[in-house]
Structures are given as structure tokens and as C-alpha cells.
Amino acid sequence: MSLKVQGVGKRFYDKGRGEFYGCKDISFAVEPGEVFGLLGPNGAGKTTTLRVVSTIYAPTEGTAFINEIDVSKDPQGARRHLGFLSSTSGLYERLTAREILQYFGRLCDMKEELLNQRIDMLLEALDFKQYADTRVAKLSQGTRQKVSIARSIIHDPLLIILDEPSTGLDVLAASAMHEFVRQERQLGKCILLSTHTMSEAEKLCDRIGVISEGRLLAVGTVEELKELTGKANLEEAFVKLVRKSESLTNAQ
Amino acid sequence: MLSREALEKILLVASKELVDMCRDFKALIPAVLLAFLLGPLVSCLAPQLIVSQVKEAALNVTSVAFQGDGGALFTKLSSNKGLKVVNLNLPPGDKQAWLSALEKGKVDVILSAPPNFAQKLSEYLNSKSTKDDQCPNVEVLYTGRIPSSSYAGMRMLSVLTATREELLKEKLVLHKVVVNAPPIVRVKVLSPPDDSQIASPFIARTLAALLVFVAFLGAIYPALDLLTGERERGTLESIVITPISRRRLFAGKVLAVTAISYLLVLCTLLGFYVAQFYQPPLLQILPFPLHARLPLSCALISAVLMLPLCLTLAVTLLSLAGLARTVQQAQGYFTALMFVAMMPLGIGVSGDIHLSLPLAVVPFLGCLIMMNDILEARWDAFLMPLTCLISLAYAWLLTMSAAPTMEREDLMFGVEESPERRWSSGRFGRELFLLCSSIFLLMFYLSQSMVVTHHVWGLILTQVFVVFAPGFFLVYFWLKLPLKSVFALSKPRGGFLTCLSALLTAPLTFTVAVLLASAQAQFLPNTKALEKIMEQVLGLSSEPLWLLIIAIALAPAIFEELLFRGVIYSLLSKRLPSVKLIVAVGTLFGLFHLSVMRFLPTASLGCLITFMRLRSASILPCMFLHAGHNGLAVLLTRLHISEPSAELIFAAALVGSLGFLSFLYLTKPVSKG
Incomplete structure (x- = not known):
């Protein structure tokens, strides 16, 4: 690519x-x-x-x-x-992070099994697993940004x-994001x-x-x-x- | 047909939107509760209030003061148990003091007897005359500012009528006058109609309008939230970069909005159905129609038939929301839509209009009338499925055309393309669709009522506000296109002689139109009756000729040409080759006249005028031909020439052909060599 x-x-x-x-x-x-x-x-x-x-x-x-x-x-x-994270895009406040990822994965024609694996992987990689089933309205700004990133690359573009x-993002979250970008680069x-x-x-x-x-x-x-x-x-x-x-x- | 994949995607979007909406408890719960409570409120509480008011008024004792000497009348009234005579101790001649007592609420009503009233009444009662004009009058004074006085005034009138009858009866007995009463007609009802399966008149009159109101309310918030709201919050941006097709995405949203709107409709129906069992028995036996009978079969059929109406509303509101950048803007559009919808709502719930073929094919209005018919137990096995199919087709068409608006850059990010760039690219499909649909809607609902109420002036108003204004607004304020190029009011190719030749073509076009109309009369119903109605409505035979020329010839020639050969021609000209352009503009011109019978003649004329616009590069010859064509129609009607002679037709065709040939000659393209 x-x-x-x-x-x-x-x-x-x-x-x-x-x-x-x-x-x-x-x-x-x-x-x-x-x-x-x-x-x-x-x-x-x-x-x-x-x-x-x-x-x-x-x-x-x-x-x-x-x-x-x-x-x-x-x-x-x-x-x-392509997966695009826009600086102006928002998230569905009344859905949980997992529901948002599932919705976008399905919109991108992902198979259910693969989608669930990908969600688990992204929750781990971006370090917000504990908030996976919390509604977006209750998440902090940093976690929202992580959900946005995960949402934009859910279909593994x-x-x-x-x-x-x-x-x-705070320093820790930014560092996690940088690490994630490096991993993706290694994957080609x-x-x-x-x-x-x-x-x-x-x-x-x-x-x-x-x-x-x-x-x-x-x-x-x-x-x-x-x-x-x-x-x-x-x-x-x-x-x-x-x-x-x-x-x-x-x-x- | 929809593929399985497409259906899955639509359902995916719809289910997500529904989950999202259903979690908005603060909006959903009050809406559901309101919808459910509407039935009990309308069926039980409101009638109960009316009845209790009437009862209170009937049972209250009215305080009355007698001013002056009322003789036998006042004596008779004093014995009425519903009246309490109050002695105000005021001088009979001081009218101001009596009125002041009334204003201060010391008494509900004053009966004022003029001087010599008692004597005149006594003379009347003792005479054998039964003539009403010899009976003296009393004045009933009450004030509308105090409710009890207002009631008392009305009540006093009925008490006076009854007392007068009593006095008259006594007089007739006294003078042994025999009145021959007409024989009593006995009516024997052989088979009383079983109305247990029909909604009561009260429900039939109110339910359809209320259901539409609830469906509208139920669709407004989701439509705003799911499209403009998403655009404002930025979630639409993330959706449009996924590979889902715009139409599937839009269809999913339509389905979700329909579902919410339909849910509220079902709640309302349930509320009405339940409320009828709790309606106080008194309301069911009263002579005025307050009985809220809604049979189960009627409720179930209404529930099924409200689905196409909810779909129609949902797709309309979403399409409008799709054109707004902010929620506030969309609310403005919805308000305008509500005003437009008032017209069909008024027609639909009037109860005097029933489903017919021309009405069944009009989206929304057809559904509305169908609902009313169902509640009155009127069935039509052909028209009702047709109405449902039309609603589906309307929803599909609107989805197809409105879906691309979701990703419009200007609406999503507020960025604009320069008018010049837009003009040269000619991408105006959506705007043209909007313009044509608004004009057709306005023509159907607004123009007809303007013509009925204002006759010939209604035609002029239609030309200005329905035909010209929307197109002008679109090109000048919205698209900001160069007016000079759009309206092309420049000198035509071949000079102003071209305009004259176009005017001379009018006898030919008129002859062709007459021949076409008589040819199609072989297949279509006779148009004579329709023409007669139009003639009566417009007052063609009574209005002055100059007014008819302005209303029927000049105004359409100017405003319709500015719309069709100006705005619509310009919006299509960059995209369509010449022949397609002529056919497209001509067909729209034919459709615009909203008549199956007139379609062929007007569409043919439209094609010819579009050809003239193309060939002469100006709109002026089009205006001249249009004015000439319509002017001839006015003159022939005025001269009562309904069937022109063969000689006249031949002469008109000859003159017209010469005019057309000279037009072709004058506008001959200049060879480059």
C-alpha cells in the first residue's frame, strides 16, 4: 500500500x-x-x-x-x-466504546469473529480496556481520543x-499512542x-x-x-x- | 430489489440509531407519555370539562335586576326558580348607575323595560292580534367581561323565549284562538345501522389529525438529531469516510426515524383505545358528539395504515434536515414545512373529502385522507394499496436524491465553492430537484386556494409568489449565480424582429394545441366540464379584458419564462445536450400545469419555446410567443369561439408557419467560414 x-x-x-x-x-x-x-x-x-x-x-x-x-x-x-482520525470528528455520546467500535467495524464489512479480536487488540494496545463498556459521555477527553483512534483504524486499514x-492526550496516553503508531509502521x-x-x-x-x-x-x-x-x-x-x-x- | 447485503447495512444503521435514540430517556419518556395520555385527555378529560361547564351554567341561579315597570313579564319571571330577583334600589331613569352595578358584579343581568312597557304588553296580551311586531321589547343587559354575567345573558335569552311562549299560550287560551298544527309525521326505523364497528364521529373527526400531529412531533427530534445533530457533533464526518453507501446510510436513518414516529403513533392509538372504556357514561348519551368509540378493528387498521404516513414524514424531515448545516437552521426549515403541511392537514381532516385517484397519488395528503376514510368505515380496495405504494415510491425517490446531501462539503464544514466555479461546472441536480418539488407543492396546495379565493388576481399572485419567487430566491440568494446569464434578457439573435416572428408563431402553436387537445379527447375524459369550472372560478366572462390579458397572457409569459427558460434552462444547460435539454425543460413545463388533459399540448409548447431559447440565445422571443399563445386563448374565450371554423384554423396555421419560418431564418446560425 x-x-x-x-x-x-x-x-x-x-x-x-x-x-x-x-x-x-x-x-x-x-x-x-x-x-x-x-x-x-x-x-x-x-x-x-x-x-x-x-x-x-x-x-x-x-x-x-x-x-x-x-x-x-x-x-x-x-x-x-484508509482510516482517518479527524481533529473535528465526534463520538456517539450514548454508546459505549465497544459499541462504537462494533458499529464501525460492521460498517466496514468486518466478520464478527475478526471484529471482536480486533476490538480486544485495540483496547489492549491503546490501554482503555477498563472503559470498554462505559458510555462515551462519561469518558475523559484522553480516553475519548483513544476511542476515536481505535474507531478510525478498527478495520485494519x-x-x-x-x-x-x-x-x-496526557503524557502517558500520548506515549501509548506513539508506541501504537510505531507498531503499525512495523506492520508495514x-x-x-x-x-x-x-x-x-x-x-x-x-x-x-x-x-x-x-x-x-x-x-x-x-x-x-x-x-x-x-x-x-x-x-x-x-x-x-x-x-x-x-x-x-x-x-x- | 434490495440485496441482502444492502438490507443488512440498512438494518445495522437503523438499529444503532434506535439504540442511540432510546437511550435518550429525557426526550423519549416524555414523548411516549404525552402520546399515550393524549387519548385520555381528548376522550375523557376535555369533554368532561365541557360538560361540567355546561352543567354548572345550567344549575347556577342567575341574579337578575328589573329596571322599569315590566308588568306581567316581570311578574312571570319572578316565579322562575332559576332566577333570583335582586332589588338594587336605584332610580329607574339613571341608566349609568344600573350599568355600574352590573360592572361591579352586584347582579348578573339586568332586564330593562322601556317607558310604558307594562301598558303596551297588557294591551298586546288583551288584544286578539298574534303579530310579533306589536309585542313590546325589553333590553337584556349583561357584560362579556364577567363570565357569570356572560352566561347569565345567554341564559336570559332562552328564559325570555320560554316565558314569552307561556304568555302567548295563555293569551291564545284566553281568546280561544285555535292554531292548526301540521300533522305529526311518524318515522319508523326499519333497520337501524350497526355502527358498533365504526369510530364515533368525535373520534373520526379528531383522531386522524392528532395522529398526524403526533407522527410529526415524533419524527422532528430524531430527524434533527440523526442528521443535522450528527453533522454538528462531527460524527457524520467519521461515518462518511466508511465504505457504506450514502443511500443505505440514509435509508437506515429513515427507518429509525419512522420507527420512533410510529412508536408514538401506536402509543397514541393505544391511549385512545383504552380511554374509550373509561369515558364517563354521561358523555356517551349526550346529544352532542363526544362519544369516543374506537373499535379494535378500526384501531388495528389505523395502526397499519399510519406506517406509510410515518415513512413519508420521516423521509421528508430527514431530507430537509440533510440540507441544514445547524440544528437551528433545520428547525427553521421544519417550521416552514409545518406551514406548508397545514394545507393538506386542513383538507385531509375536513372529513368532506374522500380518497380519489388524483388525491391518492399525492404523498402525505393521500395517507391523511385514507386515515379519515378508514375511521369513517370507507374502504377502497384499489386506492388504499395505491396510496401505500405511492408513499413507498416517494420515500425511495427522496432517499435516492437526498442521500448525497449528507456528504456535502458546504454543509459539513461550512466551506463554499465560488459561484463562478459552480456555474461553469453546472452541478445543480439537487437544487433543481428541490426547486421543482417546492414549486409543485406550492402549485398544488397554495396556488389552487389563491385562485379559488382571489380568482383572476389569484393567478397573478401565483405567478409572482409561486412561479417566480422560488426560482429567483434560488439563483440570487442561494446559488448567487450571474442573473444576466440566467435570465438572458439580452437582445436575441436576429434582433428584435425575432421577437415579432416568435409572436407571429403563436397562431400556429395555438392551432396545434387545439388539435392535440381534440385528438387526445378520444382517449381521455372530456375536458369541457373542467374548462367550464375554470371559467366560472376565474370569472372569465365577467372580468375586464385588460385584467384577463395581464393575468393569463402577460404574467405567465414573463414569470413562467423566467422560471422555465431562465432558471431551469440554465441549471440544466451545462449538463444536457440540446435535444435532451429541450425535452427535459418542455416536459417539466407540461408537468407544471398539473393536468393530465393539458400535459401533451403544454409540454409540446414548452419544447418549442425551449428550442427558441436555445436558438435565439435570449428569453425575449420565448416571452413573446408565450404571451401570444395565451392571449389568443383569452380572446377566443371572450369571443365565445369554442370550436373554430376550418377557415380560421387554416389561416392561423398559415400565419403561424410564416412566423416560425421567419424565426428560423432570422436566428440562422452564422457559418464560421
């Missing part, structure tokens, strides 16, 4: 601003067993890019291929292979897309995640794409980005890239 994003652009319209790009000319590829991180400030276009890849937005320009399946031509086919996965999954936390990007990502104002500014490993900008760490490299982009935009 691989992901190829080719020249993806998404235009929006606003009465005050007129037509503008949410993301523009975004191209990158993620190979099996690789964690690719989209690193950018708030409003940079990370979520827009992830939504296009996960078939929620129809791209205005370009497209993405999930294992040769064109997401704009066959979104239904693409959905079978080959492409996992995580939009700011550690939001709302293709992982695309967005974050604005440098340490998370550094810890988890094999390659990073720095995104700002809807454009992909640079793609490479942490070392490559440092080398490109001549900075000593990722944070400084990131700041330099973003500032440079902003000054170019202002000059235009």
Missing part, C-alpha cells in the same frame, strides 16, 4: 476574501512502513490536505492515489483502504491518516499524520513535509530539513521555512 499525492489543490470561497486556496499544488508520496508528517502552523492547510486524501473533500485540482485508486474518481473504493492525534502500514508539535514530528516521522499558507514548502527527513535550512534543530528549521514563505507572500 502506498499513497501518492499529485498536485492537490483545494479552493474555497468566502464573501470577504473571494476565492482562495486551502491547499495548493501539494505533492508527496508515502511508502509502506513509513510515517509521513505534515508539519505546519494553525491554518496552514494540513487538515484540508488530509481531508482531500481521505475523500471528504473533492480536490479542485490534482488528485491522490491510494494503491493506484484515484480518490477523486473512486472515493468508495479508496475508503476501504493499510493507510492510516491521523489529524493531530495527540490533541487532548502507510501512515500520514499532521501535527504542529515539533517533538512529536521528530519522534514519530520518517519524513516531514513543512506546510504553510496552503503550500508544501519542503519535504525530507529531520536531518535533511536541518541541512536545507542550515539550522541546528527542527524547530528552528521550521520557523525559518515558514518565515521565508510569509515574507515571500507579503512581498508579492
